[in-house]
Amino acid sequence: MKHEYDDGRSTLAITRRDGEGVWIGDDVYVLYESAPRPRIIVEAPRDMPVVRDSLLPADQAERDRAAVEAAEQGAPAYSGTVSSLVLGIGRRGLRVHIGRPGIDLTLDVQRHTGAAARFAVTAPRELTILRDELAEDLVA
Incomplete structure (x- = not known):
């Protein structure tokens, strides 16, 4: 399922089983693990911020202002080594x-x-957003 927005972004919904992941672009990989507790592992360039929504300002106007400021600065060039972040998934999702x-x-x-x-x-x-098995097929 795919949804398009006016801001140049779109949403893709995908189901992943334990041990399966998804590639987002060339640099970001997200893996789902169910044991011992449900969690995702995000691998991204070290200088690319990865932030839980709950840590951002609750005020939507403040979020919008920060997004506009970031857009005015231009697209950053993320580079460097890849780091991993493990995030637990609560009952309400993540x-x-x-x-x-x-x-x-x-x-x-x-x-x-x-x-x-x-x-x-x-x-x-x-x-490009690819299931990990499709990304492997493209490399092979």
């Missing part, structure tokens, strides 16, 4: 911003069971 909030990537874990999780990835339209 929302993570990767890059600049409201501009780059947003990952929502909408629901999860022990065996699988439903992701919604919102990203710029030009970014």
